Amino acid sequence: MRLVATRIGFLRAINLGAKRKFPKASIIAAVEAAGFTDVETYINTGNVRFDTTLRSRAKIEAALEEAFAAEAGFAVPTVVFTPRELKAIAEEAASFGHSGRHYVSLLKQTPTAAAVREVEEAGSAEEVAKVGGRAVHLLLGANYHEARLTNAAVEKHLGVATNRNLTVIRELADRWC
Incomplete structure (x- = not known):
């Protein structure tokens, strides 16, 4: 018997402009076509969220990206986390005590210590980056709205990332973890 595990995927750069539309129903169809089960989405x-028998994050991401490209007609970089990892990201946010805008860039790969230093040093008194693992x-x-420290800046230093506001991260952690 193969054990099933829950995973949470974050798609990068969809539903931005007219050419990158990828509705929730199409996402679900693609995830199911990739062989995953018990699929659920949250906002567009x-x-x-899905269940899989695969254990390798890289294999899961590759299978999803292939299915998304086939369904959407364009590349959709995808970042996958376990529920435990997502919950830890949401919980870590509370330790910062920040009352302003809080976004989380979710990284495809674990960054090097040198790359972490670069992105954290790119901040200012008004814009701070705190790196923890792949978040x-x-x-x-x-x-x-005028920030220089954006997901694009994060990607420049740390590679493929997708960004969510903290409200969404917390909601997903509450729903799926």
């Missing part, structure tokens, strides 16, 4: 920003907490001030 690319958050999906980068972006703590932004009142002018968050």
Whole structure:
């Protein structure tokens, strides 16, 4: 008997503009076509929970990316976490005591110590990055809409990442962990 494990996938750069539309129903169809079961999505920003017998995160991400490309017609980088990992990211956020805008960039790969230093040093008094494992907490001030410390800046230093606000991260942790 093969053991089934729950995983949570975060799709990068979907539903941005007219050419990257990927509705929830199509995401579910693609995840099921990849062989995963008990699929559920949350809001239309690319958050999906599913069960799998695969153990390798890299194999899960590759299977999802192949299925998403086939269904959507464009590449959809995907970052996968276990429920335990997602819950830890949500819990870690409370330790920062930040009352401003809080976003979390979810990384495909674990960054090197040198890369972590680079992204954390790129911040300022109004924009702070705190890296923990494959999550980068972006703590932004009142002018968050003008921030230089964005997911694009994170990707420049740390590779493929997708970004969610802390409210979504907490909601997903409550629902799926």
